[in-house]
Amino acid sequence: MPKITLPDGSTREYENPVTVMEVAESIGPGLAKAALAGRVDGELVDSFTLISTDADLAIITERDRDGLEVIRHSCAHLMAQAVQRLFPKAQVTIGPVVEDGFFYDFAFSRAFTPEDLQAIEKVMEEIVKENLTVQRSVMSRDEAITMFKEMGEVYKVQIIESIPGDEDLSFYRQGEFIDLCRGPHVPATSSFKAFKLTSVAGAYWRGDASNEMLQRIHGTAWGSKKDLKLFLQRLEEAEKRDHRKLGKHLDLFHFQEEAPGMAFWHPKGWSIYQSVQRYMREVQDKNDYKEINTPQLVDYSLWEKSGHASKFADEMFSVESENRMYAIKPMNCPCHIQVFNQGLKSYRDLPLRLAEFGSCHRYEPSGSMHGLMRVRSFVQDDGHIFCTEEQIQAEVADFMTLLFAVYKDFGFDEVILRLSTRPEKRVGSDEVWDKSEQSLKDALNATGLPWELVPGEGAFYGPKIECSLKDCMGRVQQCGTIQVDFSTPGRLGAQYVAEDSSKQEPVMLHRAVLGSFERFIGILIEHYAGDMPAWLAPEQALILNITDKQNDYCRKFEESLKNKGFRVSTDLRNEKIGFKIREHTLQKIPYLLVVGDKEVENGTVAVRKRGGDDLGAMTLDEFCALLNQDVASFSRSA
RNA sequence: GCUCGCAUAGCUCAGGCGGUAGAGCACUUCAUUGGUAAUGAAGAGGUCCUCGGUUCAACUCCGAGUGUGAGCACCA
Secondary structure (H helix, E strand, O other), X not given: OOEEEOOOXXXXXXXXXXXXXXXXXXXXXXXXXXXXXXXXXXXXXXXXXXXXXXXXXXXXXXXXXXXXXXXXXXXXXHHHHHHHHHOOOOEEOOOOEEOOEEEEEEEXXXXXXXXXXXXXXXXXXXXXXXXXXXXXXXXXXXXXXXXXXXXXXXXXXXXXXXXXXXXXXXXEEEOOEEEEOOOOOOOEHHHOOXXXXXXXXXXXXXXXXXXXEEEEEEEEEEOOHHHHHHHHHHHHHHHHHOHHHHHXXXXXXXXXXXXXXXXXXXXXXXXXXXXXXXXXXXXXXXXXXXXXXXXXXXXXXXXXXXXXXHHHHHHOXXXXXXXXXXXXXXXXXXXXXXXXXXXOOEHHHXXXXXXXXXXXXXXXXXXXXXXXXXXXEEEEEEEEEXXXXXXXXXXXXXXXXXXXXXXXXXXXXXXXXXXXXXXXOOOOOHHHHHHHHHHHHHHHHHHOOXXXXXXXXXXXXXXXXXXXEEOOOOXXXXXXXXEXXXXXXXXXXXXXXXXXXXXXXXXXXXXXXXXXXXXXXXXXXXXXOOOOOOOOOOOOEEEEEOOHHHHHHHHHHHHHHHHOOOOEEEEOOOOOHHHHHHXXXXXXXXXXXXXXXXXXXXXXXXXXXXXXXXXXXXXXXXXXXXXXXXXXXXXXXX
């Protein structure tokens, strides 16, 4: 006689063991229709799971986050079934849920085409109409291997063979299709309301580049047609914000064949770049960093000493000149140590914070490049803090505070933190790793924010914190980092004189807030959809005449604003005012200042904001005050 | 780097059984001096990414290369 407690606290008693679906039915037919799965005592189960003891139960529908996952996972099965109906020779592999959807990887003799996707989608619809019941079964490992061998599914056999132990495995069947799966799944193929196959691309079997390539079909599935539509609109919006598109449209930068992965910055893009750099320079000065600059070309031997050549030789550009080999620097750290090494350092000099807007070049794999987001030539807001072990924690904590403040100034409020710890291949003793990981953990805990542990992902010389921000589209972008390094200073002979006059090796903290200017500006462009806030906008205001009678007045007004340090220009072309407004609105200029006879007479300008708001007539002083206030509205908290 | 697409005017894109191309916007000139998202007219603008092959003939078909897009792999 199971007693079921529902999320609202109410309880229901049943004579015999009941399934989740039966409970739903006993509550109401609407709920039964919507029920996809259940959560029994916190565990996600199928709707046909039998409950025989007292339990807490939540009926999962498409409104639950978990319900959506069930739909998507089941939709992957639905797609696999459709693919095998159309292409019986296609072999199934895996089909997990991902953000906003799912995919399934198939082994097939050729690539699927967009026409194939349409056909697959059609068969999926047919299977939905067939309303096949989804059934779960359990098999031993050996039985399962035999079954899939008979079906000729060699990848499934491999997957099952790689599952350790000889525990029983669960399988889900719908009609003729059966797949190894943990579940849970929807009750029947009629449960799908809205799905769409979005793309097809290659993907390596087991994520290993030395394996063969499979065909991955991506799809998305939602609880309702409306949600699917909203999702597709979100994709469209993201496409509109694409920094590559906006970069061209707003004349910010370009790329060309002769310099793959290296941006040509145009005046307006470079203006944004300079504003970001000016700001970072100010922040670094305020926070006791000493800015330096180091060579682009450094003899190869330094990279051999630092250990980078042996690991990254293929990704470094090199130059030969007069029988010497140089590498174009792929990073700044070895150079910063050279600066540290000049002159004798005392413990009194620590912590020493060196910063550089360091231009780096890396031969990134051709397929990995993506607009400004991943380039071969970039500038890091790099910094290295030389300190003692005791100083690590405070330095890391200060860095985190600085980073939050900078992100906030750029309009990013949410930061996601991850700690990557010792990888298999590493230098340094376990004791040193213990210590450095602990100091990073302490610093993370001190932020009061949640953070995620990523074991084994640290750099070979030390653990690192990775800081990602969330843009207004909800996308996570990794930008900042701070890494503890106990070994590179030693390799390159960095030392300081301690209190007891012994020579000691300093600890080095590698850190960057933005990561690279290129990437960060790409993120900014997409975050603001090109509507840069006034403090970053390449042109803050534009003065427009109505007729050429006002030209002199416009030029004088421009001059006055320029003298106050604003980025202003004029458009005195012989065009109608509506035409000019449209053109400059599309160029996303924050303020348009219109001057006609009225304004000349009153000594004002008519101010129009980017959104179209008419702020009325203002004098020079009034407009300066407005623009100053707008520019200062980012908090300058760093 | 791998798989599959794509590459035509400054931009966004059409196009064509294989017979060297077109629109809109932008640009130039002329007229127009007009008050908050497009004034009108005329004109100019292309080695159809590169190199090979097939062909009487290639922008079109085939191959290679380069760049680029989606995804995978990589990311000090």
